[in-house]
Amino acid sequence: MSTSTDNGVTTSTASSGSPGSTTGADGTALSADRPLALAAASGIDRAAHHRMDEAWLAAAWSHPTTRVFVVSGGQALVDDTPDGRTELVMTPSFEAPLTETHRYFLGRDDDGVSYFALQKDTLPGRMDQSARPAGLREAGLLLSPRDAGLMVHAVALENWQRLHRFCSRCGERTVIAAAGHIRRCQACGAEHYPRTDPAVIMLVTDEQDRALLGRQVHWPEGRFSTLAGFVEPGESIEQSVAREVFEEAGVVVGDVEYVASQPWPFPSSLMLGFMARATSSEINVDGEEIEEARWFSREDLTAAFASGEVLPPYGISIAARLIELWYGKPLPKPNRAV
Numbered sequence: 001m002s003t004s005t006d007n008g009v010t011t012s013t014a015s016s017g018s019p020g021s022t023t024g025a026d027g028t029a030l031s032a033d034r035p036l037a038l039a040a041a042s043g044i045d046r047a048a049h050h051r052m053d054e055a056w057l058a059a060a061w062s063h064p065t066t067r068v069f070v071v072s073g074g075q076a077l078v079d080d081t082p083d084g085r086t087e088l089v090m091t092p093s094f095e096a097p098l099t100e101t102h103r104y105f106l107g108r109d110d111d112g113v114s115y116f117a118l119q120k121d122t123l124p125g126r127m128d129q130s131a132r133p134a135g136l137r138e139a140g141l142l143l144s145p146r147d148a149g150l151m152v153h154a155v156a157l158e159n160w161q162r163l164h165r166f167c168s169r170c171g172e173r174t175v176i177a178a179a180g181h182i183r184r185c186q187a188c189g190a191e192h193y194p195r196t197d198p199a200v201i202m203l204v205t206d207e208q209d210r211a212l213l214g215r216q217v218h219w220p221e222g223r224f225s226t227l228a229g230f231v232e233p234g235e236s237i238e239q240s241v242a243r244e245v246f247e248e249a250g251v252v253v254g255d256v257e258y259v260a261s262q263p264w265p266f267p268s269s270l271m272l273g274f275m276a277r278a279t280s281s282e283i284n285v286d287g288e289e290i291e292e293a294r295w296f297s298r299e300d301l302t303a304a305f306a307s308g309e310v311l312p313p314y315g316i317s318i319a320a321r322l323i324e325l326w327y328g329k330p331l332p333k334p335n336r337a338v
């Protein structure tokens with residue numbers, strides 16, 4: 001069985017910090033003027049040492065400056081401000097719904113404001129006409145790094161909590177602890193921590209400095225992107241990059257250079273982004289996950305964008321940023337989101 005995400009991560013198993021100063025090989029800053037979505041410095045101190053302190057948490061919750069938002073099914077309410085920004089809809093805790101909710105402590109900002117998320121089955125009613133539900137794929141492009149960071153933290157916790165209600169050791173029910181960051185088994189005492197699945201995503205270039213882009217079988221026509229895949233047990237990330245590229249495109253990879261990472265809670269991945277250098281050029285796609293892969297020079301890609309043969313990548317994924325890093329200038333805006 002094969003599973004995949006729209007970040008291009010595929011796996012054929014049966015079951016299945018801030019990059020702000022990252023500099024590309026050509027000396028250009030990867031994200032000097034545009035932080036990588038979901039991965040920018042959020043200005044929030046997670047203050048993990050407070051998570052087990054119920055008295056401290058109770059005081060923080062009831063403090064008048066504390067801000068709370070609801071997360072439900074990967075969505076939160078966002079609202080547009082008069083000056084054109086988009087913000088998470090947050091309320092003081094005394095206005096927040098509390099019945100039968102999971103409460104996650106997300107951290108504090110430099111002003112000492114504490115932030116909590118409440119996980120509920122549904123989002124609260126819209127507070128005004130412009131407030132609307134949004135998932136991370138939309139919100140990640142619109143929100144400030146602070147709000148995007150808060151939301152990605154809350155969504156990742158929600159995904160984990162939803163899927164880990166039972167103890168993987170003894171099968172009994174688990175209960176929430178540590179302000180949302182632990183689930184504890186009341187039968188055997190095991191503590192379960194949020195899991196993160198590492199995945200590698202890489203732009204492969206050859207000795208002519210062409211980039212290898214591939215198409216997944218289920219993608220819309222014209223969409224090409226970087227190759228990607230999950231790290232397997234007992235495997236280094238460098239080995240994973242080489243294995244995935246060979247499995248999907250038949251290309252052999254030599255040197256691998258880490259670029260940046262991006263939380264990808266769909267539902268629980270961490271994308272580790274790389275530039276990789278190919279030592280072979282013949283392409284032999286697997287036909288199952290990747291139906292086509294091609295080497296593009298910068299001129300090829302510019303022409304393919306112009307003709308519409310290849311759709312410019314769009315969205316929050318680090319894939320677009322890796323391609324841009326190689327391309328050497330901003331990618332054209334797509335006519336439609338894909």
Ligand SMILES: [Zn+2]
Pocket residue numbers: 167168169170171172185186187188189190
């Ligand atoms: Zn147990």
